[in-house]
Amino acid sequence: MSWLDGLRDRLYWLFRSKDAEERLDSELQFHLEMETERLIASGLAPEAAAREAARSLGNMTSTKETVRDERGVSWIEDLGRDLAYAARGLRRRPGFTFAVLATLALGIGANTAVFSVAEGVALRPLAFEDPARLVAVWPDRVMTQFERNAIVEQTRTLAQVAGYASWNMAFTGVEEPTQLRAARTSANLFEVLGARAALGRTYHSGEDAVGADPVAVLSDALWKERFHGDSTVVGRSMDLDGLRHTIIGVMPATFEVARFGTQVWVPLPDNPEAWYYRSNISLLIGRLAPTVTPEAASADFTRVIGVVRQQLGYTESFGEKAALVDFRTYVLGDYRILLLVLLGAVSGILLLAGANLANLLLGRADSRRPELSMRLALGARRSRLVRQLLTEGLALSLIGSGLGLLLAVALLGVFRAIAPPDTPRIAEVGINPVVLAVCAASSVVMALVFGLAQAVGGLPRADGMRPGLSGGTRVTARAGGFLVVLETALAVTLIIGAGPMIRTIGRLALVDPGFDPRNVLTLRVQPVAKPAQVDAFYQAAFERIAALPGVVTVGAVQHLPMSGIRWDIPVDVEGRPTEPGKALPTVGFRLIGGDYLGAVGIPLKAGRAFDARDTRGGMPVAIVNEAMAERYWPGESPVGRRLHAGRDSTWTTVVGVVGDVRHSSLTETPEPEMYTPTTQAGMPALMVAVRTSVPPASLAKAVQAAVWEVDPGVPVARVMPYDDILRDSVGDKRLLTLVLGVFAVVALVVGAIGVFGVVSFAVSRRTREIGIRMALGATRGTVRGAVFGRGMTLVVGGIALGVVAALGLTRFLRSFLFEVGTTDPVTFVGVASLLALVASAAIAGPAVRATRVDPVRVLRDE
Amino acid sequence: MGLGDTDLLRGTLDMLALKALSVGPIHGWGLALRIGQLSQDALAVNQGSLYPALQGLKRRGWIKSEWRSSDNNRRAAYYSITKSGLKHLEKEEARWREATAAVNRVLTLAIAEG
Numbered sequence A: 001m002s003w004l005d006g007l008r009d010r011l012y013w014l015f016r017s018k019d020a021e022e023r024l025d026s027e028l029q030f031h032l033e034m035e036t037e038r039l040i041a042s043g044l045a046p047e048a049a050a051r052e053a054a055r056s057l058g059n060m061t062s063t064k065e066t067v068r069d070e071r072g073v074s075w076i077e078d079l080g081r082d083l084a085y086a087a088r089g090l091r092r093r094p095g096f097t098f099a100v101l102a103t104l105a106l107g108i109g110a111n112t113a114v115f116s117v118a119e120g121v122a123l124r125p126l127a128f129e130d131p132a133r134l135v136a137v138w139p140d141r142v143m144t145q146f147e148r149n150a151i152v153e154q155t156r157t158l159a160q161v162a163g164y165a166s167w168n169m170a171f172t173g174v175e176e177p178t179q180l181r182a183a184r185t186s187a188n189l190f191e192v193l194g195a196r197a198a199l200g201r202t203y204h205s206g207e208d209a210v211g212a213d214p215v216a217v218l219s220d221a222l223w224k225e226r227f228h229g230d231s232t233v234v235g236r237s238m239d240l241d242g243l244r245h246t247i248i249g250v251m252p253a254t255f256e257v258a259r260f261g262t263q264v265w266v267p268l269p270d271n272p273e274a275w276y277y278r279s280n281i282s283l284l285i286g287r288l289a290p291t292v293t294p295e296a297a298s299a300d301f302t303r304v305i306g307v308v309r310q311q312l313g314y315t316e317s318f319g320e321k322a323a324l325v326d327f328r329t330y331v332l333g334d335y336r337i338l339l340l341v342l343l344g345a346v347s348g349i350l351l352l353a354g355a356n357l358a359n360l361l362l363g364r365a366d367s368r369r370p371e372l373s374m375r376l377a378l379g380a381r382r383s384r385l386v387r388q389l390l391t392e393g394l395a396l397s398l399i400g401s402g403l404g405l406l407l408a409v410a411l412l413g414v415f416r417a418i419a420p421p422d423t424p425r426i427a428e429v430g431i432n433p434v435v436l437a438v439c440a441a442s443s444v445v446m447a448l449v450f451g452l453a454q455a456v457g458g459l460p461r462a463d464g465m466r467p468g469l470s471g472g473t474r475v476t477a478r479a480g481g482f483l484v485v486l487e488t489a490l491a492v493t494l495i496i497g498a499g500p501m502i503r504t505i506g507r508l509a510l511v512d513p514g515f516d517p518r519n520v521l522t523l524r525v526q527p528v529a530k531p532a533q534v535d536a537f538y539q540a541a542f543e544r545i546a547a548l549p550g551v552v553t554v555g556a557v558q559h560l561p562m563s564g565i566r567w568d569i570p571v572d573v574e575g576r577p578t579e580p581g582k583a584l585p586t587v588g589f590r591l592i593g594g595d596y597l598g599a600v601g602i603p604l605k606a607g608r609a610f611d612a613r614d615t616r617g618g619m620p621v622a623i624v625n626e627a628m629a630e631r632y633w634p635g636e637s638p639v640g641r642r643l644h645a646g647r648d649s650t651w652t653t654v655v656g657v658v659g660d661v662r663h664s665s666l667t668e669t670p671e672p673e674m675y676t677p678t679t680q681a682g683m684p685a686l687m688v689a690v691r692t693s694v695p696p697a698s699l700a701k702a703v704q705a706a707v708w709e710v711d712p713g714v715p716v717a718r719v720m721p722y723d724d725i726l727r728d729s730v731g732d733k734r735l736l737t738l739v740l741g742v743f744a745v746v747a748l749v750v751g752a753i754g755v756f757g758v759v760s761f762a763v764s765r766r767t768r769e770i771g772i773r774m775a776l777g778a779t780r781g782t783v784r785g786a787v788f789g790r791g792m793t794l795v796v797g798g799i800a801l802g803v804v805a806a807l808g809l810t811r812f813l814r815s816f817l818f819e820v821g822t823t824d825p826v827t828f829v830g831v832a833s834l835l836a837l838v839a840s841a842a843i844a845g846p847a848v849r850a851t852r853v854d855p856v857r858v859l860r861d862e
Numbered sequence B: 001m002g003l004g005d006t007d008l009l010r011g012t013l014d015m016l017a018l019k020a021l022s023v024g025p026i027h028g029w030g031l032a033l034r035i036g037q038l039s040q041d042a043l044a045v046n047q048g049s050l051y052p053a054l055q056g057l058k059r060r061g062w063i064k065s066e067w068r069s070s071d072n073n074r075r076a077a078y079y080s081i082t083k084s085g086l087k088h089l090e091k092e093e094a095r096w097r098e099a100t101a102a103v104n105r106v107l108t109l110a111i112a113e114g
Helices: A003-015 A017-041 A046-057 A060-071 A074-092 A094-123 A145-154 A189-193 A220-227 A294-312 A327-332 A334-377 A382-418 A433-458 A474-510 A531-547 A596-600 A626-632 A696-710 A722-729 A731-764 A767-775 A780-816 A825-852 A855-861 B007-023 B028-038 B047-059 B083-113
Strands: A134-137 A158-172 A178-185 A215-218 A237-240 A243-250 A264-267 A283-288 A324-326 A520-525 A551-557 A568-573 A586-594 A604-607 A621-625 A642-645 A652-658 A673-677 A686-692 A716-721 B063-069 B075-081
Touching: A017 A046, A017 A060, A017 B028, A017 B047, A017 B075, A046 A060, A046 B047, A060 B047, A074 A094, A074 A382, A094 A334, A094 A382, A094 A433, A134 A158, A134 A294, A134 A327, A145 A158, A145 A294, A158 A189, A158 A264, A189 A283, A215 A220, A294 A324, A324 A327, A334 A382, A334 A474, A334 A731, A382 A433, A474 A731, A474 A780, A474 A825, A520 A696, A520 A722, A531 A551, A531 A586, A531 A686, A531 A696, A551 A596, A586 A596, A586 A686, A596 A686, A621 A626, A626 A652, A626 A673, A652 A673, A686 A696, A696 A716, A716 A722, A731 A825, A767 A780, A767 A825, A780 A825, B007 B028, B007 B047, B007 B063, B007 B075, B007 B083, B028 B047, B028 B075, B047 B063, B075 B083
Parallel strands: A178 A264, A178 A716, A215 A243, A586 A673, A621 A652
Antiparallel strands: A134 A283, A134 A324, A158 A178, A158 A237, A158 A283, A215 A264, A237 A243, A520 A686, A520 A716, A551 A586, A551 A686, A568 A586, A568 A642, A604 A652, A621 A673, A642 A652, B063 B075
């Protein structure tokens, strides 16, 4: 018979299986009748004959089972029957089913979501050609074009070096002029990265020569937003910073280099005469020459920096910390560690969930022992029972993973919503085949754990078939003890690891940023004009905006606090000379106009704010913050003191003192900082801040219109409430702390419940033993003491293990904490005592109940 | 001696069932009886093993079954041997004879030496 016939036969039997069952029944029935008749004929009494016939045919159930197996289709039938049976069983125990499914969904859901983020952001290689050969050249220092050219000339190990400067460019000559996040780069950028345009072309080496035609490459987002995704855009022109550029290409959506959210790439002319040639504006990206190892390149780079230092006449200290950094490490920065920490935390939760599940299942296995023993005794085969338990596990874990996947999708939505927009590669994050495979693998492992845990715990040994046996076995007892230790240790580790995080969040909520971002509308404005015209433009714009109903006051600054951009300026304070040979100290530097201090709510502590006196011809003035006052004029008033700011040789006089502002992050201490008025040394592009008495978003259109009433050609961008910007820019640590905090709370709950469940189960299973002890004369007191002692020994062991693990874990977390030590004794002692308390409550209940049990009843159950 | 008790004799039960069927179609109960008679009651078929064995033979295509009325007008499944079953039986018989002959030689030798 060919395999095809065999297949047909099996399918036939599968679909006709009801028929087949009936036939098998009637065939065996026929056999019994014939045999009975024969025995009666040979002289046996009819009843004895029937008994003898049945005996000689043997166990009817097991015969049928064997026949079914021989038929060869039984496993499919069995699967169906097992699934139906499992469904019935699970419906009958909704509590158990809910506990298992919720634990699974939580564990797998959280794990899948965090894994997708980690996979998308940190594990997947960058979308460049041979990304492992890319390096960031001395990324700690912002380099100049001048230095780049010197390095290119000297290097023997870098095939190419590209310069990359972040720049905001005015996009004018269109209906709604705006400002774009641009990157001005050396022309070889795309060659270095090995990146191709999705539409048109990228620019090539040489297109940054002085006098070359200005060209621009658009981002996918800008192309869709401002050019409606029109494919004829290539060859059209656009005005950037007042200069006509030809659009030559559009990059794919996934193309991101160093500044995320860049909208346009433009070559920066390589011009030694240009003002920016010696300004520190560029990140340098290099590609290792073929066959050069990173080590060799690093060694050569040290030599190159030495030569460049001599050539450019820099001081000895130049290049001390110069290094080549793997480009991916540079791009991802802290995110990599951060995600790995997160992944570790989530895996811990999954483990906890697994331990909880194992515990639930051991309990289930114990309560199923009588049933399973009975079925074995009735002729079911062991392999068949194991298969059924596995099927049940599979059903549970598939449903659980399904729910988990739904949860993961929801969590990912939340992550994407609260992640700062400059989170590297956040757009690439999603549920993809790799993520699905990991999710499927974890659910299959869970299914095996389920089935086998029940099989090991629940199936009696071949020699020990004792239906009715209601206590546990030694296997489950030992497993239970192990679970107590494991569960406690895991819970302690996770909660201690998360404890400082929770306290960090608490402290951050209390931090005063030094300004008031509520009810502030911000917008980016960039007039393309001469300085005097710029001053007049802002003056007029401030007046018009201030006149709008709902506006309290208005001002402007070059970079708002928390916008992630920081300018420093060297200062030389009168009467406080720096040591000879040492570089001048620097302080933070903000240019402000209008009533900026009032608009963002920075309090004036002494002296005066800037006003109409502070013009280009007037005495140069500055306002300092309290940190700067404290550093240079401790115990004195800085008002009236003088300093040199930057390369300016005229004195600048301090006229006021304002409160400290946390400019870069809520977790950082405020640094010395000075403000100067835009009306004395301004710059065209400013962030305008409007304080409102109504919800700020409602004034967006009116404020924008007011600006365009003054000059309809002025680019306006990013009109949004300040709160929104803050949520974006402070997001990074807040996101991590929030996510870790959520996990910490989950860990606390799951851990406490788990410890409670495991411990109380381990004690309650000893009811029988306690009954016997009491029957033999033990008093309640001694029994309780013994139960308590044994339980707490396990718990304390677990806590000790957990504390050791947590000490290791928290060392990695240090950089994310704020004003909280990592080996914070409050957390350690608190968590340890909390869990000890939970555990003793868990032991006490069943221990007391066990000692109230009537020994006689327990013994009778035996 | 019971047949079908162990795996070793399982193949033997298959062979005997095929042999008994080569005489003519018969139902399961009759087959058990027939094997007993043919062996002059020296071999008793374990009836619980018979039906699984028949199902296995059928799956391998060596026998087939059909429902017919029995002598006393009751419906029963009648088994009959197929062509490939006959061929398999021939092979099995040859192997069995070879094996028993070999075993016999060993036993004779053992007796002679003892």
